[in-house]
Amino acid sequence: MSTIESITLMLALVYSISLLYWSKQKWGAAISGVLLGSALLMTLHWPLFVGLVVALVAVTMLNKFQPALAQGGAAAGESSRGNNKANQLREMIRHLLALSMLLVGVQFAINSAMLKAGVDPILVRPDIGDAFLPIAGGIELKAILGLGLWDKNHPSAAVMLVVVLLTGLLCKRAFCGWACPLGLAGDYLYALRKKFIKQEFAPPAWLDWILRMLKYLLMAALILLVFTMPLASIPHYLDGYYHKVADLKMALFFLKPTIISLICFSIILGIAAWKKQGFCRYICPYGAFLGLLSFLSPFKIRRTTEQCLIEGKGMKCDKCTRACPANIIIHTQTTIRSDECQACMKCISACPKQEALHFSTRWGTKMSARGLTILLLSLLFMIPLWAYVGGFWHGETPTEIRMMLIQHLGSIGH
Ligand code: SF4
Ligand code: SF4
Incomplete structure (x- = not known):
């Protein structure tokens, strides 16, 4: 594995472990840390260790200067x-x-x-x-x-x-x-x-x-x-x-x-x-x-009608639809099944109503x-x-x- 690949890989994995930690998924962070550490020890590939040092420094700096991004x-x-x-x-x-x-x-x-x-x-x-x-x-x-x-x-x-x-x-x-x-x-x-x-x-x-x-x-x-x-x-x-x-x-x-x-x-x-x-x-x-x-993905953009301004308050709103770069009509559907949805979450960011839109499973598990x-x-x-x-x-x-x-x-x- 080349040095660039190793640095990118370690940056991505250390960052994801740090995000797991900040989202209070301590077990997830610990398991990922163990998986990462074991892989490092099994390969003893020096570019991966260089990548680890770079990643630790980068994530620490990001946490210092851009804590919102560092912690998700x-x-x-x-x-x-x-x-x-x-x-x-x-x-x-x-x-x-x-x-x-x-x-x-x-x-x-x-x-x-x-x-x-x-x-x-x-x-x-x-x-x-x-x-x-x-x-x-x-x-x-x-x-x-x-x-x-x-x-x-x-x-x-x-x-x-x-x-x-x-x-x-x-x-x-x-x-x-x-x-x-x-x-x-x-x-x-x-x-x-x-x-x-x-x-x-x-x-x-x-x-x-x-x-x-x-x-x-x-x-x-x-x-x-x-x-x-x-x-x-x-x-x-x-x-x-x-x-x-x-x-x-x-x-x-x-x-x-x-x-x-x-x-x-x-x-x-x-x-x-x-x-x-x-x-x-x-x-x-x-x-x-x-x-x-x-189409098989359990996670989809879902609209909770009771929370949406349209059904919940009888107001007009189509902010989610207007924000969608894939031109998907969201405000009239409850589940977005479209093959064009890139899970960019722009619709969620544009929605003025908390809890109206989610990237979630049909059983209610939400993914931020x-x-x-x-x-x-x-x-x-x-x-x-x-x-x-x-x-x-x-x-x-x-x-x-x-x-x-x-x-x-x-x-x-x-
Ligand atoms: S996640 Fe992005 S692509 Fe999918 S419906 Fe929302 S805005 Fe459109
Ligand atoms: S932006 Fe939010 S409140 Fe407005 S229609 Fe879409 S889901 Fe409903």
Whole structure:
């Protein structure tokens, strides 16, 4: 595990343990602390210890200068409404994760450039980059389930696929709203466009529906690709040159685009700039998969009608609906089942009435912004840490092989 990965992982886990502590979940904090400590002792991997020191200093400083954020904030943590603390917490998480991915990208670029130059890389390849190989991850999962075969080249692709899908199963599309760096980039692109062209482009409902189905078509195509791959051919694929450099092939796809892919990129960027969350809403196949799984999520946004100003006081109100970046009509529903809900909790923050809106289960168990942060960070980082301990994280493709293959990248096919 590279130093950047280790620091990010320790920051996320120490922060989530600290949030557990501040939310008085002392047992949860103790169990997480034991899990973290045991993993550290089992690996004795020095970057993780560097990460631990950085994380302890960072969380202590945050607690000193921004106690509300460090502790999840009373407002952000317990009720998530009435102020911006929940949004601040979400924005902090999104930006820190995006920064970490950016640094990982730089490290990957340096590693690849040195491989291409025929020099032994001074920086190791960050395995977390394999999170961008969902098809490889799907094939690896098929190999594990169908053949009991564990991939040695990009095992973290399968780990991250499982982790991200688990988030969808447990807490709607919170991964999209709280963690995805592409979603964040889309938000910035949209904000930039709004600076120059103020007009809001809202497609009619029928066109919006058709466009939303586009991501499901892409998702179906990707799933079909994995499902139709004969089980017997998977060992050969996993051992082949293409899979060994699947990450480099992916990078090459973006660095040396064909005319067709350039047109596709332009359309995608145009959609992201044109419509708020346009990429997540219309294009992202990962988001589509999470959207489908999110129907099973026990946690959903729920409106308690007796507490709502509409039914409770006979007043007019649609603040929750107007706050929703996913254009979901909230104020007329009691349970938001929409596959577009990213659990951003903006509707809860916008609601003037305590207890009217919650992210909760049908049995009444509520999850605050702080609780969601803890759940997400634990899933996104504790599982990879234990995958690393179990030897199912680090790609073992020899450097010499990658150095040789990168020289012929353009001609390597499936
Ligand atoms: S504002 Fe509420 S309903 Fe809309 S996406 Fe965010 S959490 Fe879901
Ligand atoms: S913002 Fe709150 S009070 Fe207003 S309609 Fe939505 S749930 Fe009801």
